[in-house]
Amino acid sequence: MLIQLTILLLSTTCAIGNHFILINSALSDFLVIKGSPTGWRIVNGTDANIEDFPFIASLRFMDSHSCGATILNNNFILTAAHCVYRYPTSLLSLQSGLTTISSGFNAPNVARVSKIMVHENYTGGGGYYYDVAVVKLDTKLTYGPTVQPVVLAPAGNATPENAPATLIGWGLDKSGGSIQTHLQQVNIVVYSDDECEKIHAQTGPTNRKFNICAGVPEGGKGQCNGDSGGPLLVNGVQVGGVSWSIKPCTVKGYPGVFSKTATYVDWIYKQVADNS
Numbered sequence: 001m002l003i004q005l006t007i008l009l010l011s012t013t014c015a016i017g018n019h020f021i022l023i024n025s026a027l028s029d030f031l032v033i034k035g036s037p038t039g040w041r042i043v044n045g046t047d048a049n050i051e052d053f054p055f056i057a058s059l060r061f062m063d064s065h066s067c068g069a070t071i072l073n074n075n076f077i078l079t080a081a082h083c084v085y086r087y088p089t090s091l092l093s094l095q096s097g098l099t100t101i102s103s104g105f106n107a108p109n110v111a112r113v114s115k116i117m118v119h120e121n122y123t124g125g126g127g128y129y130y131d132v133a134v135v136k137l138d139t140k141l142t143y144g145p146t147v148q149p150v151v152l153a154p155a156g157n158a159t160p161e162n163a164p165a166t167l168i169g170w171g172l173d174k175s176g177g178s179i180q181t182h183l184q185q186v187n188i189v190v191y192s193d194d195e196c197e198k199i200h201a202q203t204g205p206t207n208r209k210f211n212i213c214a215g216v217p218e219g220g221k222g223q224c225n226g227d228s229g230g231p232l233l234v235n236g237v238q239v240g241g242v243s244w245s246i247k248p249c250t251v252k253g254y255p256g257v258f259s260k261t262a263t264y265v266d267w268i269y270k271q272v273a274d275n276s
């Protein structure tokens with residue numbers, strides 16, 4: 001199993017100049033966490049509380065955090081396709097309702113996964129579009145102050161260009177960096193569609209229909225491994241899901257790339273309806 005995962009990981013990595021493109025993969029997260037102290041964080045984030053973001057949850061691979069996810073309703077979550085593509089449901093689970101996540105089979109608030117719906121157009125490692133998946137849980141979540149459904153951007157909503165945005169997650173604090181288990185948040189900015197496509201013309205590509213870019217012009221703030229699948233929020237509404245970024249994480253000049261929620265929202269709710 002592990003050997004296969006390593007090969008998959010390598011197949012999604014390629015060098016461009018001094019930078020590495022690496023899909024913010026659950027696989028790489030898993031390899032990084034091995035032998036490391038517990039914990040994850042966004043680059044240059046600050047401590048966040050789950051009460052302020054009760055719709056985020058930790059998707060786990062083999063009982064350790066691998067990706068971010070958001071709660072669609074008490075039985076379904078949204079994440080990135082690359083977090084679950086070709087993964088056996090039996091190795092995935094979800095920990096919800098906690099600011100501080102934990103690993104292990106007997107950790108609190110863990111639901112197992114019963115079904116994975118990856119977007120039918122997603123093409124696996126190196127696929128830059130359709131990086132979206134809906135996952136069904138085998139038990140229903142109980143709503144409360146720390147567990148609530150997310151609000152998704154409406155279908156066809158334009159990119160909120162230049163809007164202040166918040167990214168939350170438990171991912172790494174930098175490429176190969178130190179990690180912690182406390183939920184992190186960071187304030188970044190949504191790039192214009194023109195800038196997003198121009199910046200990532202060689203390193204992506206990105207496409208305004210499928211992607212949003214967000215970061216800060218000076219770099220040093222944003223997503224890293226382990227944040228994949230987690231939400232980019234504008235005014236509390238999810239407008240994107242973490243998809244990939246140029247490495248090292250948050251390198252200046254290359255904002256993070258997100259799946260554009262407004263393009264996929266009809267598909268997302270169709271999966272929920274068809275599998276309920």
Ligand SMILES: *[C@@H]1O[C@H](CO)[C@@H](O)[C@H](O)[C@H]1NC(C)=O
Binds near residue numbers: 121267
């Ligand atoms: C999948 O891709 C095809 C070809 O580009 C497109 O026509 C179709 O609408 C896509 N499916 C969905 C659900 O977006």
Ligand SMILES: *[C@@H]1O[C@H](CO)[C@@H](O)[C@H](O)[C@H]1NC(C)=O
Binds near residue numbers: 044219
């Ligand atoms: C965090 O922000 C500081 C100050 O802006 C910057 O010097 C540093 O490089 C950033 N950390 C990372 C890992 O990018």
